[in-house]
Amino acid sequence: MKILKGVVASSGVVIGTACLYAEKVEEEIPHYVIEKDRTKGEILRLEEAIKKAKETMGSMARAAEKLFDKRASEIFSAHVLILDDPVLLERMKDLINTKLVNAEHAVSDAFEEYVKTYEKSELHFSELSHDVRDVRNRLLVSFGNLAGHFECPVGERQPVIVVSKRLTTSMVLNIPKEHVLSFVTEEGGFTTHATILARGYNVPVVFGVSVEVNIKCGDKIIVDGFDGKVFVSPDQATLDRYSNKISDIQKRKAVCVSVKDAPSKTQKGLRIKLKANISTPGEIELLRGLQYDGVGLLRTEFLFLNKETPPSEEEQFNMYKHILEEAKGLPVTVRLLDISPDKLPPYLNLPPQENPDLGIRGVRALDFFYDIYLVQVKAILRAAVFGDLRVLYPMISDMSDIDLFKKLIVSAKTSLKKEGKKFKKSIKEGIMVETPSAALLLDSLIKNVDFVNIGSNDLLQYTLAASRGNPLIEKRYHILHSSLVKLIELVVKSGKTHKKEVCLCGEVASFEEFYPLLLSVGLRSFSVAASKLSSIKCELLNHKRPDKTISKRLHKAVSKEDVDRIFFR
Ligand code: PEP
Ligand code: MG
Numbered sequence: 001m002k003i004l005k006g007v008v009a010s011s012g013v014v015i016g017t018a019c020l021y022a023e024k025v026e027e028e029i030p031h032y033v034i035e036k037d038r039t040k041g042e043i044l045r046l047e048e049a050i051k052k053a054k055e056t057m058g059s060m061a062r063a064a065e066k067l068f069d070k071r072a073s074e075i076f077s078a079h080v081l082i083l084d085d086p087v088l089l090e091r092m093k094d095l096i097n098t099k100l101v102n103a104e105h106a107v108s109d110a111f112e113e114y115v116k117t118y119e120k121s122e123l124h125f126s127e128l129s130h131d132v133r134d135v136r137n138r139l140l141v142s143f144g145n146l147a148g149h150f151e152c153p154v155g156e157r158q159p160v161i162v163v164s165k166r167l168t169t170s171m172v173l174n175i176p177k178e179h180v181l182s183f184v185t186e187e188g189g190f191t192t193h194a195t196i197l198a199r200g201y202n203v204p205v206v207f208g209v210s211v212e213v214n215i216k217c218g219d220k221i222i223v224d225g226f227d228g229k230v231f232v233s234p235d236q237a238t239l240d241r242y243s244n245k246i247s248d249i250q251k252r253k254a255v256c257v258s259v260k261d262a263p264s265k266t267q268k269g270l271r272i273k274l275k276a277n278i279s280t281p282g283e284i285e286l287l288r289g290l291q292y293d294g295v296g297l298l299r300t301e302f303l304f305l306n307k308e309t310p311p312s313e314e315e316q317f318n319m320y321k322h323i324l325e326e327a328k329g330l331p332v333t334v335r336l337l338d339i340s341p342d343k344l345p346p347y348l349n350l351p352p353q354e355n356p357d358l359g360i361r362g363v364r365a366l367d368f369f370y371d372i373y374l375v376q377v378k379a380i381l382r383a384a385v386f387g388d389l390r391v392l393y394p395m396i397s398d399m400s401d402i403d404l405f406k407k408l409i410v411s412a413k414t415s416l417k418k419e420g421k422k423f424k425k426s427i428k429e430g431i432m433v434e435t436p437s438a439a440l441l442l443d444s445l446i447k448n449v450d451f452v453n454i455g456s457n458d459l460l461q462y463t464l465a466a467s468r469g470n471p472l473i474e475k476r477y478h479i480l481h482s483s484l485v486k487l488i489e490l491v492v493k494s495g496k497t498h499k500k501e502v503c504l505c506g507e508v509a510s511f512e513e514f515y516p517l518l519l520s521v522g523l524r525s526f527s528v529a530a531s532k533l534s535s536i537k538c539e540l541l542n543h544k545r546p547d548k549t550i551s552k553r554l555h556k557a558v559s560k561e562d563v564d565r566i567f568f569r
Contacts, residue, residue: 204225288326
């Protein structure tokens with residue numbers, strides 16, 4: 001048995017057959033030199049292939065819209081824009097004319113130059129290089145029969161664990177949902193478009209796994225999408241352990257269906273607020289028919305990605321209004337654009353920064369993109385007329401940060417008044433507590449706002465001084481730590497003293513096993529990934545209750561290993 005370690009992009013556990021999926025166009029690209037009089041013909045072939053690739057992308061966009069939402073289909077529209085890039089086209093033609101190479105060769109070289117330019121850029125751009133590669137592959141496929149394919153026929157017949165070097169958007173959409181038990185890949189990222197699409201399949205997705213030398217077609221594997229482990233050819237004891245885990249999960253799922261319309265409570269009847277985190281308007285639809293307590297965090301960054309220009313006031317107004325309507329009177333908390341190094345729209349240029357995690361993020365971006373924030377707040381104030389819309393300020397460190405946003409709200413109201421547009425005069429304001437400073441100063445800060453969201457993902461990275469996205473220190477960034485719990489306790493205490501809602505919206509709230517602890521430190525409001533809401537609610541109703549002994553043990557825990565022992569062993 002081999003145990004491979006990776007990074008969880010979507011949770012769940014499966015046992016199944018591995019099937020390698022290849023988009024091995026690199027190795028299969030024909031490379032040859034042509035006669036000078038054939039250059040025109042090659043350029044014609046190139047133009048034909050581009051036309052065909054665009055048609056395919058058009059049908060993929062339609063498929064994506066059906067499967068997911070409009071945002072997903074926009075990914076393909078963005079891909080078409082890459083194909084429309086005149087500089088890229090000229091470079092391909094130039095290579096054919098001057099180097100006398102065949103069209104596929106020209107595509108491969110020109111795109112490689114393009115990818116290299118992206119990869120040299122900052123984190124978000126380097127993730128975009130995955131999209132550029134995807135477009136290149138799609139174009140190369142259009143010359144002949146080089147489409148992505150399963151390397152063993154089993155993948156065409158039955159659901160498999162799809163294993164590949166990298167996850168691409170076309171790959172996700174090419175493989176029917178019913179054939180996928182899980183995705184396991186070597187390369188990936190939380191914010192690549194492909195990962196965003198794959199997460200929508202609601203199957204475990206683990207990337208960063210060394211697949212190439214370790215997994216073969218037909219291998220039996222277990223994917224533990226909670227712990228980020230992949231077991232290749234597991235021994236009987238491991239198989240038994242995971243079979244039990246899966247049957248536990250299934251039993252719990254079955255119970256969940258019956259509690260769909262029950263309010264969230266613990267086994268002992270303690271009422272808990274359970275809200276949803278969403279990133280795209282389409283995700284709100286996952287919540288239809290479910291009793292929940294509103295949207296606790298709408299991450300608006302994703303509305304700004306995959307676009308050439310920021311969404312207009314009208315576009316944002318319509319999106320927020322749509323989400324409010326879907327929420328049917330429940331509160332919807334819209335977080336103002338939280339620009340961060342890993343979620344940076346391409347049109348927002350920032351000067352190079354030595355340490356971007358500690359640089360221009362959230363509130364600090366106001367100085368650079370004031371007009372973009374103003375448009376966003378105007379759209380929010382207008383949409384707020386249609387329901388309980390609340391605004392949330394990201395990356396607050398102290399009172400001056402809150403003041404900056406409060407001034408922004410005043411300016412947005414003044415400008416809406418001048419324009420004669422209808423808007424909500426008073427809107428509930430909240431802050432993200434995601435810096436240790438905000439947690440420590442909360443007793444004073446909280447007086448100036450209506451509610452507080454704990455962003456444990458960032459609070460943890462800044463408390464431990466360990467970046468969330470750096471694979472080299474991945475082990476140091478632990479989902480929970482005793483130092484984080486102590487800060488959460490402080491925040492909960494301030495909330496109680498000032499009678500303001502404190503909602504935990506970081507990833508830690510999406511893990512069932514932490515609830516006895518989270519409840520015991522006094523948390524009563526949580527916002528979790530929309531796809532996890534039903535199972536967390538179910539766990540609360542049937543199994544979880546506050547357990548003070550865990551927090552006592554955790555107070556003594558001084559290392560990640562101590563924490564692991566409490567929760568995972
Ligand atoms: C957090 O930091 O916990 C949070 C919810 O915000 P994000 O993950 O978007 O940074
Ligand atoms: Mg955050």
